[in-house]
Amino acid sequence: MSDIAPSGTPGEVDRLVQWNEQGLVTAIAQDKATGDVLMVAWANREALAKTLATGKATYWSRSRKKLWTKGEESGYVQLVLEVRTDCDGDALLYLVDAPGPACHQLRRSCFSHRVDRDGSVHTDRPTIA
Amino acid sequence: MSDIAPSGTPGEVDRLVQWNEQGLVTAIAQDKATGDVLMVAWANREALAKTLATGKATYWSRSRKKLWTKGEESGYVQLVLEVRTDCDGDALLYLVDAPGPACHQLRRSCFSHRVDRDGSVHTDRPTIA
Numbered sequence: 001m002s003d004i005a006p007s008g009t010p011g012e013v014d015r016l017v018q019w020n021e022q023g024l025v026t027a028i029a030q031d032k033a034t035g036d037v038l039m040v041a042w043a044n045r046e047a048l049a050k051t052l053a054t055g056k057a058t059y060w061s062r063s064r065k066k067l068w069t070k071g072e073e074s075g076y077v078q079l080v081l082e083v084r085t086d087c088d089g090d091a092l093l094y095l096v097d098a099p100g101p102a103c104h105q106l107r108r109s110c111f112s113h114r115v116d117r118d119g120s121v122h123t124d125r126p127t128i129a
Numbered sequence: 130m131s132d133i134a135p136s137g138t139p140g141e142v143d144r145l146v147q148w149n150e151q152g153l154v155t156a157i158a159q160d161k162a163t164g165d166v167l168m169v170a171w172a173n174r175e176a177l178a179k180t181l182a183t184g185k186a187t188y189w190s191r192s193r194k195k196l197w198t199k200g201e202e203s204g205y206v207q208l209v210l211e212v213r214t215d216c217d218g219d220a221l222l223y224l225v226d227a228p229g230p231a232c233h234q235l236r237r238s239c240f241s242h243r244v245d246r247d248g249s250v251h252t253d254r255p256t257i258a
Contacts, residue, residue: 003234006242006250013248026155026169035164040155040220052246085250086239087232091169093240103216105132110215111222113135117181119142121135121214 004089013052014045018090025090029057029070029102032081032095038102039110041068043092048083055080057094076100133218142181143174147219154219158186158199158231161210161224167231168239170197172221177212184209186223205229 004016017025027043030036041059043051047067050058054069057078061068071077078096085092103110112124133145146154156172159165170188172180176196179187183198186207190197200206207227214221232239241253 004242004250006252008249008251011248013244013250016242016250028157028166028169030164030166035159037157037159037166037222040157040215048244049248052244052248083244084240085242085244086169087234087236087241088239089242091240092244093166105216107216110217111213111220112216113133113145113214113218115142115177115181115212115214115221119140119178119181120137121133121142121145122137123135 003087004085013048013085016089017045017048017085017092018088019045020090024060024062025092027057027059027092027094029078029094029096029098032097036109037111038078038096038098038108048092051080051083051094057096057098070098070102071100074100074104076102078102132216133214142177142214145218146174146177146214146221147217148174149219153189153191154221156186156188156221156223158207158223158225158227161226165238166240167207167225167227167237177221180209180212180223186225186227199227199231200229203229203233205231207231 024042029038044060047058058069078098082095114122153171158167173189176187176189187198207225211224
């Protein structure tokens with residue numbers, strides 16, 4: 001948990017990111033225009049490399065055990081405008097332009113459940129885009 | 130990785146959240162007013178319960194192996210305006226009012242490093258708040 005020290009050298013992200021024991025880090029997709037946090041998934045080296053090369057948000061699917069470019073099936077591609085990492089390099093933030101739903105429930109964001117103080121959970125009503 | 134099905138019952142968040150094998154989930158702090166993603170950490174049941182009870186963002190520190198209410202040392206408390214969870218319950222989103230820096234580097238957000246297409250990493254210049 002020490003701070004990363006970037007030098008601006010091509011390719012350095014690969015060693016600066018603190019991949020976990022499964023070779024993964026948390027990857028958050030955020031709508032760059034609205035600030036909405038859309039979803040949280042995982043990325044490995046290859047997913048990050050593909051995201052940077054193609055400009056399309058790519059993750060590692062732990063359930064399917066394969067690279068997953070968001071929208072390859074649904075059509076709801078996330079165009080990545082910027083990639084960021086945090087002070088200790090254990091998370092990635094994809095700032096995206098993604099007009100479609102990020103959630104497989106066809107909601108804008110996966111974070112559709114509000115947790116109240118009493119521990120009850122309330123789901124947003126569907127919205128018409 | 131199935132969708133959670135909230136019923137609005139007090140306390141249900143405890144079973145709806147998909148705590149991992151260490152009893153943790155990813156917890157993201159986002160500035161509710163500006164949309165800035167401030168930091169990513171971990172929460173366990175106790176951290177979430179304390180967050181809901183006190184309205185102060187509380188995490189589980191894996192390095193220190195203890196509950197960590199943000200700001201208890203730095204003074205930069207994050208007041209939690211809303212807690213959300215995602216479709217499959219494996220992440221929490223704390224929407225906070227936190228005028229101070231979230232990062233121990235005294236930056237507003239921990240995500241101070243931009244990753245360029247060539248894999249080089251560039252750190253934001255310090256800003257004067």
